[in-house]
Amino acid sequence: MKLEHLIQAYNFNKIxxxxxxxxxxxxxxxxxxxxxxxxxxxxxxxEEEFVSSVNLFINAIKANNLDIQLKHTTDVIIIxxxxxxxxxxxxxxxxxxxxxxxxxxxxxxxEKAVRLIDYIYEIKPENGIIIFSMLKxxxxxxxxxxxxxx
Numbered sequence: 001m002k003l004e005h006l007i008q009a010y011n012f013n014k015i016x017x018x019x020x021x022x023x024x025x026x027x028x029x030x031x032x033x034x035x036x037x038x039x040x041x042x043x044x045x046x047e048e049e050f051v052s053s054v055n056l057f058i059n060a061i062k063a064n065n066l067d068i069q070l071k072h073t074t075d076v077i078i079i080x081x082x083x084x085x086x087x088x089x090x091x092x093x094x095x096x097x098x099x100x101x102x103x104x105x106x107x108x109x110x111e112k113a114v115r116l117i118d119y120i121y122e123i124k125p126e127n128g129i130i131i132f133s134m135l136k137x138x139x140x141x142x143x144x145x146x147x148x149x150x
Contacts, residue, residue: 001051001087003043007033009086015079035079038062038072046136051087056080056132060125077104080132087134088119 001009003019010017015035022031029045038059046052056079062072077099084095099105101114102123109130113122115137122133 001089002049003031003045003051006043006051006086010035010082013082015082036075039076039079041083052136054083054087054134056083056130058130058132059128060130061128076130080104083132083134084121088117 007017007019010033017033017035020032020034020040023029029049031043033041033043035041040057042055042057043051044053058076060076062069080099081092081095084090084098085092088095090098098114098116098121101112101116102121103110103112104123109123109125111122111124113120115121118137120133120135120137122131122135124131124133
């Protein structure tokens with residue numbers, strides 16, 4: 001998915017998102033998406049300018065207020081779910097299954113990675129920060145050798 005369309009899709013799905021910073025150099029095209037003060041994502045574009053990698057950085061602790069923490073946790077789950085759905089073009093149910101496979105709903109979050117189709121999904125808690133990563137695998141397809149009949 002193109003970055004412009006990803007931002008539009010987030011906003012269409014009532015997830016406020018905007019490009020915070022862009023890096024456009026000969027080596028890479030990348031940047032940062034801001035969802036709110038506690039949730040950011042870095043992205044990497046491939047040579048055709050499709051989003052090939054996303055890293056969500058989430059401050060897991062929002063406040064000492066349980067209602068605010070619950071809303072924040074819900075926002076985090078929705079952003080992760082929509083990111084999976086939009087970039088990999090899967091259904092909500094499939095996105096939820098990926099999140100379950102990562103152990104997102106197991107009570108205590110542990111570092112874990114899952115490979116599915118063309119993507120590697122990883123979740124890692126670190127010092128009050130949750131890092132959710134999606135990376136499109138770059139599979140080189142070897143050329144097909146032609147076989148001639150003699």
